[in-house]
Amino acid sequence: MSKLGLIIDTACDVPKEAYQKLNMAMLPLWVHFSDKSYRDLIDIEKDEFYDLLDKELPRTSIPSPTEVKEAIDKEFASGADEVLIITVSSGLSGVNNLSNLAANDYGGKVKVFDTKNVAIGAGFYGYRAASLRDEGHSADEIIKIMTDDRDNMRSKTYFAIPELDHLIKGGRIGKVQGAIGQILNIKPIITCNMDGIYYAIDKVRGFAKAQKKLIERVKKELSGTKDYYLSICHGSNPEALMLAKEALKGEVDRAKIYVEEQIAPTLATHTGRGLLGIAYYKL
Numbered sequence: 356m357s358k359l360g361l362i363i364d365t366a367c368d369v370p371k372e373a374y375q376k377l378n379m380a381m382l383p384l385w386v387h388f389s390d391k392s393y394r395d396l397i398d399i400e401k402d403e404f405y406d407l408l409d410k411e412l413p414r415t416s417i418p419s420p421t422e423v424k425e426a427i428d429k430e431f432a433s434g435a436d437e438v439l440i441i442t443v444s445s446g447l448s449g450v451n452n453l454s455n456l457a458a459n460d461y462g463g464k465v466k467v468f469d470t471k472n473v474a475i476g477a478g479f480y481g482y483r484a485a486s487l488r489d490e491g492h493s494a495d496e497i498i499k500i501m502t503d504d505r506d507n508m509r510s511k512t513y514f515a516i517p518e519l520d521h522l523i524k525g526g527r528i529g530k531v532q533g534a535i536g537q538i539l540n541i542k543p544i545i546t547c548n549m550d551g552i553y554y555a556i557d558k559v560r561g562f563a564k565a566q567k568k569l570i571e572r573v574k575k576e577l578s579g580t581k582d583y584y585l586s587i588c589h590g591s592n593p594e595a596l597m598l599a600k601e602a603l604k605g606e607v608d609r610a611k612i613y614v615e616e617q618i619a620p621t622l623a624t625h626t627g628r629g630l631l632g633i634a635y636y637k638l
Contacts, residue, residue, distance in 0.1 A: 386413050574603065
């Protein structure tokens with residue numbers, strides 16, 4: 356049986372401690388402030404990031420080609436026969452395209468999977484791949500299984516935020532649409548479509564109502580599902596986390612894997628403070 360190395364980028368928002376537990380390598384994206392740049396999850400802690408975010412809107416960037424190559428080479432040096440790189444949606448970041456370019460130099464021994472998702476909804480593919488790898492599946496077999504899961508949208512990420520400023524400034528939603536939403540206090544519930552692009556699946560007036568609508572949607576979509584992963588995440592908003600966790604207590608208790616986490620700096624750059632996110636992966 357061949358040994359498979361797994362690499363996943365930090366915009367997939369797998370908790371830092373889970374990389375070692377799942378035997379996966381981290382491919383960090385970058386967060387750039389005017390005076391210093393940080394590798395996501397490595398050079399900056401989440402609370403420290405929010406302190407800086409209050410003073411300045413940073414920008415983000417993908418790893419360099421050299422950094423991707425170094426991550427791949429390290430896996431082969433550790434004994435891997437093949438490597439699978441899992442990335443956040445190609446519709447939201449260039450890290451997937453960069454990884455594919457790097458893979459071309461390894462004669463078919465490096466494969467890349469586009470989750471067409473974001474945050475832990477993308478990260479759950481890492482959990483899935485690690486489980487399948489440990490069962491003895493090859494990279495091609497894992498990709499086939501996860502492609503079927505992806506194409507049937509078994510993994511979903513939903514999030515709502517109290518203010519749209521950061522999404523507007525970062526170009527993630529249209530300025531006109533965002534401005535109108537701000538004036539009318541409209542809070543969209545955002546997810547990714549089949550192409551891995553953000554779109555508003557619901558629009559609610561007021562953040563409290565958006566949180567309630569988001570929780571109701573997830574409860575309905577998980578109804579009758581036996582095996583699934585579940586995550587509740589937040590952007591420096593522990594009150595929203597606890598509200599959702601209490602409302603989803605039954606779903607949390609039944610989850611095969613439950614992840615509770617503050618979102619990574621790379622993602623928080625585009626959402627600001629206050630986000631409530633819920634993601635699942637139906638097995």
